[in-house]
Amino acid sequence: MPTIDRTKQGAMLGALATAMLSAPALAAPTPGTRTYANPIDIDYRYNWEQQNDGISYRTGADPAVVNHKGRFYLFETLADGYWMSDDLASWTFVKPSIWRARGVVAPAAWSDGERLYMMPALDQPGPIYVSDHPETGQLDYFQRRTFDLPGMVRSGDEDKMKPGQVPPGPWDPALFKDDDGRWYLYWGSSNVFPVYGIEIDPRNRFNYIGKPQPIFTLHPETHGWERFGKDHSGLLATGQPTKPYVEGAWMTKVGGRYYLQYGAPGTEFNVYANGTYVADKPLGEYKYAPWNPVSYKPGGFVIGAGHGSTFADNHGNWWNTGTPWIGYNWTFERRVAMFPTRFYPDGQMAASSRFGDFPHYIPDKKVDDLDSLFTGWMLLSYRKPVTASSTMGEFAPSRVTDENYQSFWVATDADPSKTLTVDLGSRQTIRAVQVDFADYKAGRFGDAPDIYTEFRLEASDDGQAWREIARTEPPRRDRPNAYFQLPQPVQARFVRYVHGHIGGAHLAIAELRIFGSAGGAAPARPALLRQQRDADARDAHIAWRAVPGATGYNVRWGVRPDRLTFTYQKFADQLGDAAQPSLDIRALNAGVNYWVAVEAFNASGVSKLSAVKPIR
Numbered sequence: 343m344p345t346i347d348r349t350k351q352g353a354m355l356g357a358l359a360t361a362m363l364s365a366p367a368l369a370a371p372t373p374g375t376r377t378y379a380n381p382i383d384i385d386y387r388y389n390w391e392q393q394n395d396g397i398s399y400r401t402g403a404d405p406a407v408v409n410h411k412g413r414f415y416l417f418e419t420l421a422d423g424y425w426m427s428d429d430l431a432s433w434t435f436v437k438p439s440i441w442r443a444r445g446v447v448a449p450a451a452w453s454d455g456e457r458l459y460m461m462p463a464l465d466q467p468g469p470i471y472v473s474d475h476p477e478t479g480q481l482d483y484f485q486r487r488t489f490d491l492p493g494m495v496r497s498g499d500e501d502k503m504k505p506g507q508v509p510p511g512p513w514d515p516a517l518f519k520d521d522d523g524r525w526y527l528y529w530g531s532s533n534v535f536p537v538y539g540i541e542i543d544p545r546n547r548f549n550y551i552g553k554p555q556p557i558f559t560l561h562p563e564t565h566g567w568e569r570f571g572k573d574h575s576g577l578l579a580t581g582q583p584t585k586p587y588v589e590g591a592w593m594t595k596v597g598g599r600y601y602l603q604y605g606a607p608g609t610e611f612n613v614y615a616n617g618t619y620v621a622d623k624p625l626g627e628y629k630y631a632p633w634n635p636v637s638y639k640p641g642g643f644v645i646g647a648g649h650g651s652t653f654a655d656n657h658g659n660w661w662n663t664g665t666p667w668i669g670y671n672w673t674f675e676r677r678v679a680m681f682p683t684r685f686y687p688d689g690q691m692a693a694s695s696r697f698g699d700f701p702h703y704i705p706d707k708k709v710d711d712l713d714s715l716f717t718g719w720m721l722l723s724y725r726k727p728v729t730a731s732s733t734m735g736e737f738a739p740s741r742v743t744d745e746n747y748q749s750f751w752v753a754t755d756a757d758p759s760k761t762l763t764v765d766l767g768s769r770q771t772i773r774a775v776q777v778d779f780a781d782y783k784a785g786r787f788g789d790a791p792d793i794y795t796e797f798r799l800e801a802s803d804d805g806q807a808w809r810e811i812a813r814t815e816p817p818r819r820d821r822p823n824a825y826f827q828l829p830q831p832v833q834a835r836f837v838r839y840v841h842g843h844i845g846g847a848h849l850a851i852a853e854l855r856i857f858g859s860a861g862g863a864a865p866a867r868p869a870l871l872r873q874q875r876d877a878d879a880r881d882a883h884i885a886w887r888a889v890p891g892a893t894g895y896n897v898r899w900g901v902r903p904d905r906l907t908f909t910y911q912k913f914a915d916q917l918g919d920a921a922q923p924s925l926d927i928r929a930l931n932a933g934v935n936y937w938v939a940v941e942a943f944n945a946s947g948v949s950k951l952s953a954v955k956p957i958r
Contacts, residue, residue, distance in 0.1 A: 373714050374703035376431045377827045379776050379857075380644045381666055381677035381699075384433045385820040387421050388845075390445075392672060393787040398846070399671035400781055400822050402678045403448075403609070404514075404590060405663040406460075406651045410453035414653070415476055416663075417449040417460055418678060422789065424460075426477055430655060430680070430704050435819070436479045442469060448531070448590065448649070452517040459484060459517055463531070465497060465510040470548060485547040492540075492553050500534075508554050509535050514649075518593035518624070519544075526624045528557070528602060531589035535559075537604055539625050555625050560588045560606055566880030567615055567635050567929035570607040574880075574928040579610070590616075590649030593624075596660075596685045600624055603636065605649030609665055610673050612640045613929070614648035616664060618691055632934045633901045637662045637681055637693035640929075641911040643745045643778075643853065644679055644699035652683060652691075658708045660684060662693040670748045671781055677823065682712045692907035696896060701774045701827065701857050719773045719857040721745075722945045723764050723837075724893055724913065731761045734848070737782070742854045745913065750780035750852040753841070760841040763805070764854055770945070772832045773858040775799055775812060777824045777839060777851060784846030793845030794818040799826065801834035808838060820845055831858065864947030865892040868940045871922055873957045879932040882957045884940070885924040888914075889949065892942035897925050899938040903954045906939060930957075 386400040403419040416425040416433065422441060425433040448463040460471045460481075472484035493507040500509045512529030519525050525544050530537035536559040541551040562568040562576075562585075570586040571577040578584050586607030594601045603618045615635035619628035639647040650663035660683040668675040681693040682702065694712040701717045709715060728739035730751060737752035739762060753760045777797070786793060798813035811834075812826040837856050841849055872885040884897055894913040898906040910925060917923040930936060936957040942949040 373705040373707060373709045375706070376429060376704040377701045377717055377774065378431050378680070378704060379699060379701045379774065379825045379855075380679040380681075381778075381823045382433070382680055383821060383823050383825040384416070384425055384678070385435055386677065386822050388784070388786040388788055388793070389420055389672070390787045391420070397672055398781060398784040398786050399675045400820075401675050403665045403674065403676040404649050405665070405678045406449050406451040406592075407653050407661070407663050408451045408453045408458065408651075409653050409655065410458045410476060411455075412656050413477065414655075415451065415458060416678070417446070417451045419447045419449075420445045423479075424476075430661075436476070438479045438481045440471070440481050440483070448514045450515040450517045451651075452519060454519050461515050461517060463513045463515060464488065465513055489547075489549045492550055506553065508538060512538070514589045514591060516591040516593050518595075520595065520624055524624070526593070528591040528593055530591060530604075531587065533585040533587045537588055537591050537602070539602070541625070557602065557626055557628055558588075558619050558630070560586050561630075562586050562607065564880070564932040565630070565634065566931065567613065567617070567638065568606045569880075569928070570611070572611050572613070573640065573926070574607070574613055592651050594652040597689070598622065599689055600628075601652070601691055602628055603652060605665070609646065609648060609676065610667060610669055612645035612667065613638070614646035614665060614667060616648050616650060616662060616693070620689065631691070632931055633690050633692070633907070634931065635929070636691045637664055637683070637695065638908055638929065639664075639666070639679070639681075639695035639698050642699050643747065643855070644677070646676075647679060647681065647693070647695060655705070657705060659705050668747045675781075682709075682715050684710065684712055686905070690905070690907075692905075694907070696898065696909040697911070698909070717773070718947070720859060720943065720945050720947060721855065721893070722766050722770055722772070722858055722860060723854060723856040724945075725915070726767060727765045728854070729763045729765075731759075737850070742851050745853065747778065747780075747852050750782065750850050752782050753849040756841070756844050756847070756849040758842050760849055762839040762851060762854060764837045764856060765805070766835050766837070766856065766860075768860070769803060769833055769835045770860045771858045772801065772811070772828060772834055772837065772856060774825065774827045775837065775857070776826070776853070776855040777821075778853040778855065779822045779844065780850040780852040781846055782848045782850040784848065786846055790845070793820050795821040795824060795844060796842030798840045798842070800838045800840060801832050802836040802838065803834055805836045814842070859947070860945035862944075862946040865889045865942035865944050865949040867950040868895065868942050868952045870938070870940060870952045870955055872924075873938045873955050875930075875957050880928060880930050882927045882930060882936070882938075883924060884927060884938055884957075885922050886940045886952065888921050888923055889942040891944055892949075893944040894942070895923065896941045896943065897927070897938065898941065898951070899927065899936050899957065901934060901936060903937040903956075906937065906954070
């Protein structure tokens with residue numbers, strides 16, 4: 343056989359991939375008309391766990407979404423109920439007929455086509471719920487008290503465990519019914535113990551069959567993305583080193599393959615992600631997927647994508663949900679995000695987080711090109727000047743355009759008619775607006791009739807004459823992440839928030855995000871200057887030539903030159919004013935080859951992708 347010149351082959355593949363990824367899009371109908379933006383727009387509930395400490399915040403985490411009879415049901419941590427949707431864009435809260443007094447944490451959910459099952463995380467025997475009509479809120483006990491987990495030790499005795507024993511559980515459970523009618527349970531949440539699996543008996547109230555099987559643990563010494571801390575530093579916020587956590591099991595079967603997914607390395611940093619092991623049997627043997635993680639969003643406004651679920655919509659499109667992090671009021675202050683996902687014919691699973699907190703279409707047909715779901719509506723409001731009718735202390739209006747959830751504006755009071763105005767600097771085309779509220783000394787610890795959000799949005803060409811472009815509509819509900827897709831594009835220079843009502847004690851807004859087009863030219867194509875694998879193969883250093891007028895950059899990489907499935911978004915001012923911006927990627931798997939490219943964006947569009955080059 344002839345000798346293959348790997349260098350020339352790599353150059354040819356890179357050139358081909360660049361041409362494929364940066365070619366102008368052909369005219370085609372949009373894949374949908376409805377849009378959404380992360381965090382998803384649901385009425386997140388006020389957490390009660392820190393009431394005795396006076397720490398008040400809305401939260402949402404660990405989303406379990408199932409498609410049941412063509413309707414979608416969302417369960418999450420400490421919500422005192424669940425949500426349903428017919429279109430993945432609008433969600434309605436459902437108050438259940440029965441619910442666990444301790445609340446539901448990290449739930450499992452599954453539909454067998456006839457009935458919907460939900461199981462809370464358990465550290466001792468507890469309930470499993472079932473419903474024939476979940477749209478009504480009617481729940482029944484499938485099992486009021488689960489069977490004792492075989493080999494389980496009591497809480498506090500984990501350090502005394504003997505071979506064959508397991509820690510208290512099942513915590514972070516996942517239910518799965520296979521095509522042959524057999525059921526399985528997976529679980530685990532620990533930086534010591536593995537993810538476990540076991541068969542369960544549907545004819546005997548999900549009694550356990552056999553013994554729990556340890557399936558896998560984390561290996562941060564070779565899987566860079568499994569390292570804990572900000573950008574995988576391995577450190578807690580205090581600077582102390584810590585071991586990462588494996589948690590949030592979820593099972594998906596596609597093409598005869600079993601994808602046992604998990605969240606890692608911890609929810610309280612930007613790198614929380616979902617990974618998977620793959621097997622050809624429900625209990626394994628499972629093999630680590632070299633293209634992990636499957637869902638990863640370390641940069642931008644929404645950060646973090648771990649501990650979620652994977653489900654198919656009614657057109658055969660896949661979605662992966664996860665848990666973005668806020669962490670201002672409490673370490674576990676979080677939200678819910680949803681990312682389009684694909685299973686490639688060769689088995690690779692990948693969720694797209696490219697522009698993952700900008701508006702995306704909800705597809706109304708089968709879509710293979712996940713990039714086509716991005717609307718192309720760019721962020722117009724970044725670092726634009728803001729004025730407010732009043733301001734409390736250091737919580738300046740400028741904080742609502744910095745794309746940072748931990749900084750926010752606070753008004754002197756929450757009385758109606760308070761205003762917040764963004765000046766876009768010129769007349770631009772506005773397509774959507776997202777208002778992200780913050781909790782500043784909110785003083786709420788549960789739902790109540792007066793916890794709802796009301797406001798309107800106005801636009802103006804001159805800052806004097808205003809016209810309404812959107813408002814909250816009945817029925818009243820809380821909208822911490824209110825998203826509005828405008829019925830028609832609006833041309834305006836100014837956008838104004840006019841307050842009506844908020845459930846917390848203070849009017850606080852983290853971000854007023856405006857999307858559309860500035861009407862100018864997209865940035866020029868960046869040029870890669872360096873794509874170097876470090877001595878530690880889990881890390882790489884990427885550098886490129888700065889592009890004049892760029893608001894930010896997407897560093898994109900993957901295990902194939904034509905499949906750059908990972909994105910790290912950075913705004914230009916976060917990278918300094920260097921002529922050669924750079925980014926350290928610390929999420930690589932040792933022993934796996936990667937390719938990388940960079941694109942620039944501004945308020946008018948996205949550049950062509952740079953050349954795709956191997957990381958060496």
